[in-house]
Amino acid sequence: MALTSSQLLEEVKKSIKEVTPDDVRRGLQSGDIQHVIDVRERDEVMDGYIPGAHLIPRGFLELNVEEDVSMDRSESIALYCAGGNRSALAARDLIAMGYSNVSSMIGGIKGWKDAGLKIQTGGLLTEEDMQRYSRHLILPEVGEQGQQKLLQGKVLLIGAGGLGCPTALYLAAAGIGKIGLVDADVVDKSNLQRQVLFGESDVGRPKVEVARERLLDLNPGIEIVAHHDLMTSHNAFDIMADYDIIVNGCDNFPTRYLVNDAAVLTGKPVVDGSIFRFEGQATVYDSAAGGPCYRCLYPEPPPPGEVPSCSEGGVLGVLPGTIGLVQATEVVKLVLGKGEPLVGRMLLYDALDMKFRELKLRRNAECPVCGDAPTVKELIDYDIFCGLPGHSEAAG
Ligand SMILES: [Zn+2]
Missing domain, CATH: 3.40.250.10 (Rhodanese-like domain)
Incomplete structure (x- = not known):
């Protein structure tokens, strides 16, 4: 019929x-x-x-x-x-x-x-987003909801150098909705051995401006904020205010202490990475989650004369890629709320032996900033110096 x-x-x-x-x-x-x-x-x-x-x-x-x-x-x-x-x-x-x-x-x-009944709008992925993130959407652990969380993620990268470049590329590709970059440098030819956001034609231009163009080309659907500036005690709170997660890829100790203290005082996690020669390490400092902070391990910086200069050590060009992507992975996990973050754990990587090890880190009750009786209650500008004895460093 x-x-x-x-x-x-x-x-x-x-x-x-x-x-x-x-x-x-x-x-x-x-x-x-x-x-x-x-x-x-x-x-x-x-x-x-x-x-x-x-x-x-x-x-x-x-x-x-x-x-x-x-x-x-x-x-x-x-x-x-x-x-x-x-x-x-x-x-x-x-x-x-x-x-x-x-x-x-x-x-x-x-x-x-x-009938005048209530409707809900917004919070939906567009057709374009569905295509771009299709490999996320078919993962049950991410899905449309997880992708929406990523698109609402606000992440600040301290340093657009060896670590910041790979981290930024993958976070932009993953659809982190707002990425801030803080860096006062311009692109130098010696950066191109490892800082994969930049090319020959970018030499002499501010890193954050080149980075912004490159990342928006990769993903025009997100926001990239370029802070062409040094982080200091005067601007740190202002710059960090718009972000939920801080990624540290800086190569000097004043910034490292500054970022740590500002993050502890505002309760934000810091996804930390550092590299030196053939070795790297990564961890997540999250005092708000009960984890240790950087000062729990190194309460005070050593005198500037006792440490090697930033450019002395050298770094294998591929090394920051490995550590930067460990940092990017931790960021994505934190935003999604999935998996076990590197809180209270320091991942150590030896590129020559191709070995990963892990150290347990504990909160220090006597820590000057996150301890039981903190003495650091405002931000401090230390003099610029590099590398800590016995602790690998130099992310640039
Ligand atoms: Zn601490």
Whole structure:
């Protein structure tokens, strides 16, 4: 028997349960309706949907309903679309799958809006984002929600050098929504051996400006803020205020202590990395999470005369790539809230032996900034000097 579409719809609507928008509102309030599913296409949903609705386009409904909504065939589900036709057909198909308590909302989202009921907008990935981040979206640990968290992430990179370059590239690619870069340097030819954001034609230009262009080319959907400045006690709080996570890739001790103290005082985690010759290390200082800070390990800087200068040590060009990407990985984990962060653990890497080791780090109750009786209560500008004896350093 041949049916026109309107005849089919008429038949289907007779065989399923239809409810009004007000029924759905009341059902959601009382708990009689456990799930609402919006079966429209993504571009239609962008303009708004019923708060709390599952968003599953009609074409994926049967495939995804068990995983995204419920395995339990007796739970009550209300379906809606733009005007009430697609959801009626969808209801018929869920019933065929054995769902026994399914309804279709008359009038769809238009009816819902006309009834003056509340809709939710925003927080959805665009079609463009769905393509760009598709390899994230198919990971259950990330998914659309995780990608949204990444896009809302605000991360400040101290230093656009050997560590900052690879970290910035991967964070931008991953879709960290706001990335700040602090660096007062210009690109030097000797940087190109390891600072992978820059090219020959960039020599002489401010690193943060080149970095901004390169990162926006990689991902135009995010915000890159260039701070062409030295971090000091005067601007540190201001610069850090807009960010949730600080990534330290700086190559001098004054900045290292400054960043540590500012982060402890404002309760922000610092994803720290350092490199020297063939060795590197990385950890996450997070005093707000009960972990140690940098001063727990090194309470005070040594006198400037006792340490080698920044450029003396040398560094294997690929080394900052390895450590910078450990830092980028930790940032992504912190933003997603997944996995075990390197809090209270120092990862040590020896490139020549190709070995990773791990040291336990403990909070020091006598730490001058995060200890039980802190003495450092404001930021201090130490004189510029490099490398700490017995501690690898030189990230530039
Ligand atoms: Zn401490």
